[in-house]
Amino acid sequence: MRKAPRQARSREMVERIISAGRSVLVKDGYDAFSxxxxxxxxxxxxxxxxxxxxxxxxxxxxxxxRYWEQVAESVAASLADRIxxxxxxxxxxxxxxxxxxxxxxxxxxxxxxxxxxVARNKSRRGVLEKRVSDLAAIYLAARPEASRRPSPAITxxxxxxxxxxxxxxxxxxxxxNLERDQLIEEMVALVMGYLQG
Amino acid sequence: MRKAPRQARSREMVERIISAGRSVLVKDGYDAFSxxxxxxxxxxxxxxxxxxxxxxxxxxxxxxxRYWEQVAESVAASLADRIxxxxxxxxxxxxxxxxxxxxxxxxxxxxxxxxxxVARNKSRRGVLEKRVSDLAAIYLAARPEASRRPSPAITxxxxxxxxxxxxxxxxxxxxxNLERDQLIEEMVALVMGYLQG
DNA sequence: TGATGACGCGAGTATTTGCTCGTATTCAAT
DNA sequence: ATTGAATACGAGCAAATACTCGCGTCATCA
Numbered sequence: 500m501r502k503a504p505r506q507a508r509s510r511e512m513v514e515r516i517i518s519a520g521r522s523v524l525v526k527d528g529y530d531a532f533s534x535x536x537x538x539x540x541x542x543x544x545x546x547x548x549x550x551x552x553x554x555x556x557x558x559x560x561x562x563x564x565r566y567w568e569q570v571a572e573s574v575a576a577s578l579a580d581r582i583x584x585x586x587x588x589x590x591x592x593x594x595x596x597x598x599x600x601x602x603x604x605x606x607x608x609x610x611x612x613x614x615x616x617v618a619r620n621k622s623r624r625g626v627l628e629k630r631v632s633d634l635a636a637i638y639l640a641a642r643p644e645a646s647r648r649p650s651p652a653i654t655x656x657x658x659x660x661x662x663x664x665x666x667x668x669x670x671x672x673x674x675x676n677l678e679r680d681q682l683i684e685e686m687v688a689l690v691m692g693y694l695q696g
Numbered sequence: 697m698r699k700a701p702r703q704a705r706s707r708e709m710v711e712r713i714i715s716a717g718r719s720v721l722v723k724d725g726y727d728a729f730s731x732x733x734x735x736x737x738x739x740x741x742x743x744x745x746x747x748x749x750x751x752x753x754x755x756x757x758x759x760x761x762r763y764w765e766q767v768a769e770s771v772a773a774s775l776a777d778r779i780x781x782x783x784x785x786x787x788x789x790x791x792x793x794x795x796x797x798x799x800x801x802x803x804x805x806x807x808x809x810x811x812x813x814v815a816r817n818k819s820r821r822g823v824l825e826k827r828v829s830d831l832a833a834i835y836l837a838a839r840p841e842a843s844r845r846p847s848p849a850i851t852x853x854x855x856x857x858x859x860x861x862x863x864x865x866x867x868x869x870x871x872x873n874l875e876r877d878q879l880i881e882e883m884v885a886l887v888m889g890y891l892q893g
Numbered sequence: 894t895g896a897t898g899a900c901g902c903g904a905g906t907a908t909t910t911g912c913t914c915g916t917a918t919t920c921a922a923t
Numbered sequence: 924a925t926t927g928a929a930t931a932c933g934a935g936c937a938a939a940t941a942c943t944c945g946c947g948t949c950a951t952c953a
Binding site for chain 1: 899900901902903904
């Protein structure tokens with residue numbers, strides 16, 4: 500941020516810009532994400548935009564941050580709730596929460612996962628993965644009987660990456676002949692089979 | 697292709713351009729992939745370049761195609777070889793082949809997987825995934841005792857996506873505390889556990 | 894109420910870059 | 924050897940676009 504908006508008017512404008520950034524991204528795609536277009540969509544002049552954002556990337560970063568933050572928040576919350584639980588049901592609930600979190604805004608997910616160069620996303624996505632991975636590793640370490648795999652950290656890494664890939668692709672591709680319920684069952688089977696040998 | 701090179705000289709030039717495209721991509725990154733830069737790297741003028749390629753994208757497409765073609769070829773070949781085999785060893789060999797194929801050119805893989813917008817890759821990667829997925833589905837359908845999962849096609853989809861994600865991330869991130877051998881064992885455990893319940 | 898500074902504007906600049914076109918050079922068939 | 928086609932050149936055009944600057948407006952204080 501180049502400077503902090505002090506008056507209510509300008510704080511509103513900053514919000515309008517971020518929100519316009521999101522909708523330009525969704526409606527016009529990443530390639531069309533230009534400062535002028537964002538400014539127009541926000542009903543603001545380019546000059547005003549540059550009063551609060553140092554460059555184009557800064558706007559994009561805020562949009563990306565907010566998205567992954569929201570996903571991470573809901574997955575981690577659900578996982579933390581279930582961390583006392585045990586067995587298939589806890590796994591199912593967590594997997595469901597992951598799918599639900601990605602289903603929440605498919606249009607933006609598509610941009611994040613397919614149009615944006617992954618490098619732009621990587622650190623933010625890393626935060627999500629690390630957060631979930633750590634929780635899972637703690638769970639596994641605390642319950643040796645839940646897993647026959649040697650290293651909790653590695654086990655968590657394997658599960659998080661696999662499930663993330665499956666959930667993302669399911670949301671984006673909506674494979675025919677694979678209903679949501681069955682997807683969840685497959686993911687649960689993958690997890691339980693891997694853990695139990 | 698705008699026109700086919702007829703003389704040996706020009707065929708060589710086309711090859712030089714493609715090869716220069718690859719190395720610009722690897723050395724300078726996707727953002728720096730400009731026609732002028734590719735031309736310079738190839739020791740060729742922009743005008744010459746446009747005699748055989750209609751636009752920038754066409755050059756990029758050839759580079760991308762060649763890469764995934766090569767990966768698909770080696771994975772599919774290995775999988776086809778093992779399709780008569782059975783049990784853990786066949787799985788291990790196939791998984792190993794996947795990791796090996798991605799390890800072959802990590803620098804280019806990084807560009808493909810991280811710098812390029814996924815959309816640019818999707819169709820080519822889809823070919824790889826479909827090819828491997830179909831083979832796996834055929835194998836599973838032919839050996840009901842190998843899997844307790846209901847649908848071979850869905851089972852194959854789950855496995856291909858998971859393994860691809862794991863192998864790619866391992867090659868690119870080289871997670872500490874996860875040696876190649878152990879990665880393979882984790883992947884095998886994931887597959888066998890999922891199939892056998 | 895008037896003055897100070899935050900705010901907002903939008904035409905304009907500076908740069909990048911995909912691509913073309915007129916010209917020069919080389920090849921290969923006769 | 925000649926000639927015409929194929930090839931190669933590279934300066935430069937046109938368009939896109941990230942970003943700036945100087946000026947007018949409004950909010951918030953004394």
